[in-house]
Each structure stands twice: as structure tokens, then as C-alpha cells.
Amino acid sequence: xxxxxxxxxxxxxxxxxxxxxxxxxxxxxxxxxxxxxxxxxxxxxxxxxxxxxxxxxxxxxxxxxxxxxxxxxxxxxxxxxxxxxxxxxxxxxxxxxxxxxxxxxxxxxxxxxxxxxxxxxxxxxxxxxxxxxxxxxxxxxxxxxxxxxxxxxxxxxxxxxxxxxxxxxxxxxxxxxxxxxxxxxxxxxxxxxxxxxxxxxxxxxxxxxxxxxxxxxxxxxxxxxxxxxxxxxxxxxxxxxxxxxxxxxxxxxxxxxxxxxxxxxxxxxxxxxxxxxxxxxxxxxxxxxxxxxxxxxxxxxxxxxxxxxxxxxxxxxxxxxxxxxxxxxxxxxxxxxxxxxxxxxxxxxxxxxxx
Amino acid sequence: xxxxxxxxxxxxxxxxxxxxxxxxxxxxxxxxxxxxxxxxxxxxxxxxxxxxxxxxxxxxxxxxxxxxxxxxxxxxxxxxxxxxxxxxxxxxxxxxxxxxxxxxxxxxxxxxxxxxxxxxxxxxxxxxxxxxxxxxxxxxxxxxxxxxxxxxxxxxxxxxxxxxxxxxxxxxxxxxxxxxxxxxxxxxxxxxxxxxxxxxxxxxxxxxxxxxxxxxxxxxxxxxxxxxxxxxxxxxxxxxxxxxxxxxxxxxxxxxxxxxxxxxxxxxxxxxxxxxxxxxxxxxxxxxxxxxxxxxxxxxxxxxxxxxxxxxxxxxxxxxxxxxxxxxxxxxxxxxxxxxxxxxxxxxxxxxxxx
Numbered sequence: 001x002x003x004x005x006x007x008x009x010x011x012x013x014x015x016x017x018x019x020x021x022x023x024x025x026x027x028x029x030x031x032x033x034x035x036x037x038x039x040x041x042x043x044x045x046x047x048x049x050x051x052x053x054x055x056x057x058x059x060x061x062x063x064x065x066x067x068x069x070x071x072x073x074x075x076x077x078x079x080x081x082x083x084x085x086x087x088x089x090x091x092x093x094x095x096x097x098x099x100x101x102x103x104x105x106x107x108x109x110x111x112x113x114x115x116x117x118x119x120x121x122x123x124x125x126x127x128x129x130x131x132x133x134x135x136x137x138x139x140x141x142x143x144x145x146x147x148x149x150x151x152x153x154x155x156x157x158x159x160x161x162x163x164x165x166x167x168x169x170x171x172x173x174x175x176x177x178x179x180x181x182x183x184x185x186x187x188x189x190x191x192x193x194x195x196x197x198x199x200x201x202x203x204x205x206x207x208x209x210x211x212x213x214x215x216x217x218x219x220x221x222x223x224x225x226x227x228x229x230x231x232x233x234x235x236x237x238x239x240x241x242x243x244x245x246x247x248x249x250x251x252x253x254x255x256x257x258x259x260x261x262x263x264x265x266x267x268x269x270x271x272x273x274x275x276x277x278x279x280x281x282x283x284x285x286x287x288x289x290x291x292x293x294x295x296x297x298x299x300x301x302x303x304x305x306x307x308x309x310x311x312x313x314x315x316x317x318x319x320x321x322x323x324x325x326x327x328x329x330x331x332x333x334x335x336x337x338x339x340x341x342x343x344x345x346x347x348x349x350x351x352x353x354x355x
Numbered sequence: 356x357x358x359x360x361x362x363x364x365x366x367x368x369x370x371x372x373x374x375x376x377x378x379x380x381x382x383x384x385x386x387x388x389x390x391x392x393x394x395x396x397x398x399x400x401x402x403x404x405x406x407x408x409x410x411x412x413x414x415x416x417x418x419x420x421x422x423x424x425x426x427x428x429x430x431x432x433x434x435x436x437x438x439x440x441x442x443x444x445x446x447x448x449x450x451x452x453x454x455x456x457x458x459x460x461x462x463x464x465x466x467x468x469x470x471x472x473x474x475x476x477x478x479x480x481x482x483x484x485x486x487x488x489x490x491x492x493x494x495x496x497x498x499x500x501x502x503x504x505x506x507x508x509x510x511x512x513x514x515x516x517x518x519x520x521x522x523x524x525x526x527x528x529x530x531x532x533x534x535x536x537x538x539x540x541x542x543x544x545x546x547x548x549x550x551x552x553x554x555x556x557x558x559x560x561x562x563x564x565x566x567x568x569x570x571x572x573x574x575x576x577x578x579x580x581x582x583x584x585x586x587x588x589x590x591x592x593x594x595x596x597x598x599x600x601x602x603x604x605x606x607x608x609x610x611x612x613x614x615x616x617x618x619x620x621x622x623x624x625x626x627x628x629x630x631x632x633x634x635x636x637x638x639x640x641x642x643x644x645x646x647x648x649x650x651x652x653x654x655x656x657x658x659x660x661x662x663x664x665x666x667x668x669x670x671x672x673x674x675x676x677x678x679x680x681x682x683x684x685x686x687x688x689x690x691x692x693x694x695x696x697x698x699x700x701x702x703x704x705x706x707x708x709x710x
Contacts, residue, residue, distance in 0.1 A: 080551070080553060081553045081555070083555050117551075118551075118556070144613075144616060145616070146616060146619075158550055161550060161556075161557055161558055162558075193605060195513055195516060195600070195601055195604040195605065196435075196472075198435065198436045200436075200438050201473070201516075202516055202601070203516055203517075203601065229604075229605070229608045230604065230605040230606065230607065230608025230609035230610075230611075230612060231608040231609065231611055231612035231615075232612065233609050233612060233613075234609070234612040234613045234615075234616040235612055235616075243605070245550070246550055246557070246558065246602065247601065247602055247605050249550040249584075249585065250548060250550065250584070250585040250598075250602050250605070250606050251585065251605050251606055251609040252585065252609070253584050253585025253586040254585035254586065254588050254589070254606040254607070254609050254610045255585075255609045255610055255612075255613040256585070256586055257585060257586035257587065257588060257589040257590055257610075258499075258588075258589045258610040258613050258614055259613055259614075259617060260586075260589075261499060261500070261501060261589040261590075262614060262617055262645075264501075265645050266621075266641075266645055269641040269642070269644045269645040270638070270641050272640075272641060272644060273640070273641075275637060275640070278637060279634050279637035279638040279641060280638070280641075282630060282633060282634035282637060283625070283634040283635075283638060285627075285628070285630070286621075286624040286625045286627060286634060286635075287624070289624045289627060290617075290620055290621055290624040
């Protein structure tokens, strides 16, 4: 993968390929998000994919953004209800296709999209190909936790609703590699998500995965802590939580929804009496500290692991803050060279698993 | 089911059969919980199951509790790691078995246990039998939500890791009946948990369940809102969330863990500066209001639906507040006569589903 040079500027910039369309909140939020990232990080530039006639005025309205953006016209949008197979067949003119194509062609090192997860996954897998030894690439997300690093990695958060025992082993390998490179953990602790920590709990596939993941901990340089429960996703017993994409998707959305509910109820509680309204004024800085720590939009950027290119999936309902968080993650991953590290780690594991 | 009369008192009291053992926190928390319930509710009495020699001193230490409790000696305890099959074979002397037996024998109308979910389910199913037409009884829990009633019903929260399309239909019927009788909702809105709200998402079994649940909404008097996501569990698009016990269990534990993390981080944020410490003192009543609204211990009491008797499962890590919440729920269910209503509703649905 080549770090592309942005032609509008003398300095070397990392170019992020951004799908401007397909999110629930529209391209204005995406443009606001990349504007925020551009302001924060002078080393970042963008290829922005979508209907240029609509995008240009949005970009022009942001200060100093126009010279950081190359427009790539793509008239169509992948909708949330579109089937991945439809998109694969008829989606060449969509902004999502275009965004991934830019990574395939080496014009950018990473792509970011807020769109339809299934379509993004399908396009990524077809256009970028899977890493040798990977059957199901996975979406890995960061989740606020009690760990020293403040986050846990969880995968699969929804790339594929299924996963067999071997897929779950690969998730453990890829997730721990991500934790090593993204969170600087030398020997990440890996947990396998189940309905209880006892060995006799759960589906048969989980019992097989338990044995597989345990047997590879030495080669893949993680510590296997065994089964973990939903409460351990924001907990401190492990750094990487492995599960199938159905369970993972429901779990994080439940966690997000609960966090949002608490935030709103807290606001209500503080508006209840004159005294509590006074307290809320004095509490503003405390709440800001907390919000910065747990705001789901700041950690919503997931990354597809297991592909020969980097694709960051932002939450469909991501606003500007969410898009900016996803762009930041994309930038970090492009810089760390971890994609190559995962490839070699999976190749080692694959060769070891041969009879 | 007969409302038993407590012999130690002139007034008619609803007797709750309580398993004092098997929770993570020990019998002292259970006794503290029933003491709290006894103080709050003069119409409640208990049969307390466990090693009497250990339990009596705990009860004696609580004011006015001794004359509300009948002890039923059961020397053994079902441990969290015990397999349900072991318990079924060798568990006759356990407090859990004894607690369920009291319901079977009509000595109490409901049983409450903090113990091993799988064992409690297995014992309940074998000793109390399933309702006609029910293959998998389900654990239904209440979850804080944005709905006017403040809670959603979610099932299955972990009674069984599997569920086929017909099971999910029965969950919809039982859950809506519970919402009608427990939350006073005339026509509960039912949602089927998936990774997206689009009809083409998710497993094949969910697509079949979608059709089944939709086709029964008239007969079973609920409104089917279609697929919902994890974020809708604390949301306001439906009142009853239907899912298999694996997904449901992971989802609520993730939600609980996230809520607990936020609570702790909020405390930290308020200890950060002298000003924030002052704010926290002024905020005490606001936090109490919020805590009362969302404290997971207050809503942890789930209920097994689909049995010819009522069994309330309290969280394994429930403290006194949690036990008391479970006892309160048990009392309400015993009074509402909803078990009979579910039985007739399921029977109707079963007869309608015959070809």
C-alpha cells in the first residue's frame, strides 16, 4: 500500500477516501466531519465521493477545506435497504463503490463510509479481496471500558451474521493484532463472548472455538481468558472480545442506546428543581469530561479486518463528530502499517493449523 | 394456583417461595432483600429454602422478619458451574429444588431464586411443566426505556440459547400478554430483534419468525412493528422485544455493564476538581432520581414465561436491592392472575396455527 501524495500541497498528506453519501444524516454531516478532521490534522487530505454538484457547495462553505479535497463524481447512492447483491451487480456508479475503488487503485490508503454495512462489506470483499486464510472479514469496534487504555476491541460488530469456530479463531488473531498496533498492548487478553463464563455454557460452536482460540494463544501472542459475558465488553477482564456479527451488533447497539438513554435522563434529572438546575450549571465541566470519555460517536468508527486494504465503517447515524472520529481512526491505521502485520500473523496461524 | 394463607398471621398473605442460596453474593443479601420487601409490603410472607441453621440467625437479626418466614431445610446449594442435568439427577436436597417444589405443591404461588439460570430453568420445566403449546419457556425481563411506562419487556433473556421461528412467535404472544398484565398496555407493540430494520437482514429463522409474528398480531392482540435493533431495547418504538436467549442475554449484560461504567465514570468526573465536588453535593437529589429510574438492580427480576407456575429469576449478582425488586415482581405477578391469561392466549394461538 502506497501513501499517496496530495497534489494540491507540497507536504506529504495521507489521503482518505470518503463516501459522502449513504449515511442516515446526509452529506452535510460528512463534510462537517472531514472539515473538523482537516482542521485538527494538517497531514490529512480527502477524496470525496458523491454527486459533485451537491458536494462542492457544502465543501466551499467550510473554511480552508476546498484545497484538501479532490472530488470524485459518483451520481448514485447505496441506500440502507439495498441488498448487497444488488449493489455488487448495479452499484458501479455509487459513491460507496467509488470510495472503495480509490483504495483498490492505490489513490488512497483507506476508505471511510457511513453507509449500508452489508453492501460495504460485500464491495470491500469483492473489490479488495480477503487476506489469505480469512473466510469472514470482521468489523472491529472500540468500546469504552474499565481497562487502562479506556477501550476494548470487539469483533465482529456486524459484518456477517454468522461465524463458525475457525472464523472466531481468526477474529481472535486479527483483533489481538489490532489491539497490539492500535492500543499498544503487548499481549492483549482475548475473551470469547458467551452467556456465562462456565465452560459448559453456550452453543456447540462456542465450545469448539474455545479450544481453538486457547490452543493458538502462544503463536498469536495473546492471552486467552476464556468465556466472557456481555458485562465484560465495557469491563476489564479482557482487551479483545470475540463474537459473531449478529450478537456483536445487537450488543453494541444495546449499549449505545442505554448510554444515550442515561444521558437524556440525567439531563431531565438536573432540570427537575431550581437547586438541581444550579447544580447542573456547576457540573458542566464534569459532564464534558465524562462525555468526551464515553460519547459513542467518538468510538463509532469500526474497521474491517481481514482485507487487503483498509475500510473504516462509520455508524449509519454518525453526525459530524462521528465522521471525524472514523476519519481519525482511518488515519491512525494507515500510519501504523498494521494491515501488513495482520496479514503475516494470519498467514502464520493458517500454516500452523494445517494438519 | 391457590393463594396460600400464612399460618403465623390473621391477614391473608401472599407467600413467596425464596431460594436463599445459589447467588453470587450469599444468603445474607437474600435475607436483607426479603426483609426490605417485608417492611414495604405487609401482605407478603416467605418460605425460605436453605440450610436452616445458617439462615435462622440471619433472619433473627432483622426486625420483625422472623414471624413472616417459614424455614424449609435444604442442606445443599446449586452452584453456578453445576450442569442442569446434574441438578436434575442429584439436586433433590438443594434449596433451589425445594423452592420450586413449594410452588408445585401449592404452598406458595411463586418462587424466587438468584441461582444458576440453566438449572433453575431445567428444574422449573421438569417440576412445573410447560404450558400446552410451549416448546421453550422464556425469561422475560424489564429494561429501562423511553416508553411512557418507563420499561420494555425483553424475552428471552437467557433461559435457552436457542429459539426457532415458532418459539419466537410464542415469545411474542407471552411477552405481549405479560406487557398487557404487568405494564397495563392494551395493545403492546412487539418488535423482533435483528441487526437492522430492513426485511432482508439477519438469519433465515428471523425471516420466518417475521412472517409468523406478523400473521398472529390480530388474534394475539399486539401490534407487530417488524424488526428492531439493539438500540430499541431502551427505545420507544416497541414495548416487547423478542429474541433468542443467547442474543438477549448478551444484550442486557452489555447494557447493564455500560450503565454501571457510566455511573462510575460520572462519579470520577465529579471528584475531579473542588468545583465539581461542590456541584456533586448539590446534585445528590438529581442523581438519586436518576438512579431510581435506571438502577439495573431494580429491574433485574426476570420471570420465566410458559410454565404452569411462576418462577422469578433474580440476577446472580443481585444484592439486597436486587432481591427485593425480584420479590416485588413476584408478588405483582401472583396478584394479577396473568399466568392463566397467558395459558389461554397460547392455547388460542396453538389452535389457530393448526393447519
